[in-house]
Amino acid sequence: MNNGRFSISMHILTLLEKSPNEVLSSDYLAGSININPVLVRKEIINLRKHGLVASKEGKSGGSYLARPAKEILLSDVYEAVRQNSILGQNKNKPNPKCIVGKQIDEHLNNLSNEVEDAMIKKLSKTTLADFSKKFN
Amino acid sequence: MNNGRFSISMHILTLLEKSPNEVLSSDYLAGSININPVLVRKEIINLRKHGLVASKEGKSGGSYLARPAKEILLSDVYEAVRQNSILGQNKNKPNPKCIVGKQIDEHLNNLSNEVEDAMIKKLSKTTLADFSKKFN
DNA sequence: CTAAACTGTAACAAATTTTATTACAATAAA
């Protein structure tokens, strides 16, 4: 359940924060991240859907932050890219005839949610502006 | 990068806790989890390496908890199966000519470590005995 | 007003990771 989407999104957002009043193209962003521009565009679509970036089509188009970096929490970024249970899960259905198999998915999900809450709480303490300040 | 290893390990450990004074075979465990017995054996090797279970070879062999369930923290389980950065990472090297690309891996790693510490702290508050009690 | 530089999106391909399978030697109890 862990892929590179959080890190790609953070990279995109940090670049956008570093160039306010400008729109950055997917090609430029891809060049810094060192991935394919189409992946950048897909990730931007997701970030836009979550209200973090905005884009301009056409010539000299590109993307920019949809709101001030001070108002973007790292937990917002996490939630935008989150897909599966943080602790992972077995793909197969456990045996329902077994007392443990019957209930384990439910109990592991509860646990996963608690753990994820702790993570999100931690991430919500840092803004994109804070993160971006670390670069110099 | 999220796989099912934490959930498989938790399932194994819970089953072992539910049958104290017994050794359980990989076939039996696999039947409850609904995965291949070889995967169970591999996971058990890992849990053993981390001091959580012990095994007996030969006929009527199998596995059992290496220490009381009250003394096994869920953070111990997490640490036993942990492999990559919890927030994921880009496989490619970011562009070192870009001020952001040059430093982002370091900053994301720091962030990931902080977040993981919060998770581990949370997980350390529950023991295997606590978890197992939820099943009835 | 049209060519150029973009985004948006689909379709597909390649690479990587995860999970499953088969096979069998080593071990130990029944």
Add this chain to the structure above:
DNA sequence: TTTATTGTAATAAAATTTGTTACAGTTTAG
């Protein structure tokens, strides 16, 4: 001494992630 089991390797299959190509649609710059 047969049988049930672990340990382990080798390989295959499936799933997921990442990359590529292609092109229609949009907008601005010249």
